[in-house]
Amino acid sequence: MEQSWPPPRAATLAALVVLLVLAGAGSLVLSMVSTGAVASDTTPQKLVEPKPGENVFWPYTSRQRSPAGRTLAINVVVYADAETIRFYLSERRDATWNETEEAWQDVDPDDGDQNEIDAANQTVVEWAAARGAQRYLYVHDRALTEEGPNQTTRRPYRALPFTGGVGESGGQWIDETYQLHDGKYFATRYHLRVYESPYESDEWVAIQAHSDHWDWFRLRHTVHDTEDAQDYVESEFWDDPAVDTVWRMYLDNPKGVGSDGWATVVDFRGGSSPLPDAKTAGVALLAGFAAVRPGRRRSPLSRLAGPGGPAERRDAGGSVDRLLVSRVRLASILRSWDWLDGRQVAVVSWTLAYLLLFASLFVLYLSVRFGGIFLEEQFTETSPKVIAAALYPVLAFGLPIAAYSFGRGLEQVRCFAVAVVGIGAAMVVDYQFLGVTVLPLDVVLHRIGIAAALGLIAAGSVHSEASMERVNRFLAAGVLLWVYLLLAPLVGWQ
Incomplete structure (x- = not known):
């Protein structure tokens, strides 16, 4: 059977990439034009x-x-x-x-x-x-x-x-x-x-x-x-x-x-x-x-002044998902407890898996904030740009990796919801710690986009029974959105 090239799904993703790049470049050009228009x-x-x-x-x-x-x-x-x-x-x-x-x-x-x-x-x-x-x-x-x-x-x-x-x-x-x-x-x-x-x-x-x-x-x-x-x-x-x-x-x-x-x-x-x-x-x-x-x-x-259940799986390449294996082992340990029946073992196992997804995003996000403050106090003679360069990769790569890793084997919709709630709760705690109560609208929208991107990555990590060679739409959309939202504030698009 002949397969059309490029595949429809790949063509859609390619078009999405082009649109994102054009949107960012267009906003940058407009900002430069408006700046240069005034003498x-x-x-x-x-x-x-x-x-x-x-x-x-x-x-x-x-x-x-x-x-x-x-x-x-x-x-x-x-x-x-x-x-x-x-x-x-x-x-x-x-x-x-x-x-x-x-x-x-x-x-x-x-x-x-x-x-x-x-x-x-x-x-x-x-x-x-x-x-x-x-x-x-x-x-x-x-x-x-x-x-x-x-x-x-x-x-x-x-x-x-x-x-x-x-x-x-x-x-x-x-x-x-x-x-x-x-x-x-x-x-x-x-x-x-x-x-x-x-x-x-x-x-x-x-x-x-x-x-x-x-x-x-x-x-x-x-x-x-x-x-x-x-x-x-x-x-x-x-x-x-x-x-x-x-x-x-x-x-x-x-x-x-x-x-x-x-x-x-x-x-x-x-x-x-x-x-x-x-x-x-x-x-x-x-x-x-x-x-x-x-x-x-x-x-x-x-x-005064003023006016699916946990099971051992193998991917297309034949490698065993270690995280899923660990969940199977956890379930076997829980079954050894006589005071838990089979249904209770499944509930506890799934609950712990979702808690791990929530905690990984929550802790990782806040660790960057408190890690920066700790390093600033310890290395007072070091430029803050050096500290930022060391911790930024934890944010840029650690969060999506955690969302993907701890979302494997979980139910798709719940996985998305838990990831969004986990990163959202971390942001709320972060701003409460900073004492920030008012944010610009563009920052609020950016943070909502960040939560959605990590939710899509977590949901996209749930492999279906279909061929692993097919592109996972949720994972691809989440990665594209994540990359765009990382670049946008760095180059003045947001």
Whole structure:
């Protein structure tokens, strides 16, 4: 009997592969076109004045030198210089903040900076060679008001907007002066991007504070909140002898993750002090010793401001499935127990088999998270990219192998359901441990796809009585979906 070539099932799978590749490539091309359509160095039209009589800035950060790349809202302004803030947060007694060195910064495949590696080439292989994701702030040399008595202590104070006559000259996009973080790299952390005005006459520093967590599928951090980070930074300065006032000012920038348009303003006693000599440093140290550092609590200002049965089988190649053999042995051991009849032996044996499938996915997924945290603590001098490179294969290959191995010999529908529940439960526990309660829609859909892919792989491992030479549709669909969902977040398709 003649067989058509290619076989209908193989042709269907090949078409599915082509569609997946075209969909991913198309979305990548569209993102690159939309990014390149906006010229760099364009000027935002809505600026605010952080301090009376000083220069204005755009109250958002951007992934490119254009308002089209807007990301997060500026939510902290400190009336001091960047070195004072660095010393206060990271060098005082009991300081918990650390400067985020280049090796500990993220790669952003959506980064539109011309000096960065091309977004299409920012894969895992080149990850270690790239600098961290850059975010820019626009500052313009225009002032709106003249400083008067008590101008900086009015509460609440609405920052004056500057919406016209900016032109194309006089302003500039600046990179962050430095980054600070407090927390675990492979868990959750508070992350600050600190921007010091390029104009010497200004005595303010703009900060973008957010909370993020390490996403093992994206191999970079995902921002999940800004309000909690703002409250935490606020509590660092609250009731501290070195600080004159802490209050909130309305910047009218509510468009952002968790932003309500209000920014925390911190005014140091005596204004800016770059700690140039030993005397100044000694005073600052004494202030640090005397400070009562509050725990991680919500700042008081945050409440005020704002608007088939087991049997031994052989596959087509004649090799014995060891897992099924072990189940047969388990069943024989259970039958030796006089207080179990044959039906109870079968029920216990099947239950244990499904529990093994559930536990393998649950434990393996969480072991990557906790393994990363453990290795980070043990090898503090090692780049996190090395740790990620060691653990990522466990996630990428270990999960589908576990789903396939522990699903052998089980009932197909139940196998799919148990695998989905197992990986889903692990994800829920993971996010509960991280304290993440809100996720972007695309991340939620991606995780649902991950669970479905592993469920299909587990269901596809159940061999029918038909010829083993035929392609298993469930297994093939699960593998294709798994590969696509692994690649999509790494290259910016998701």
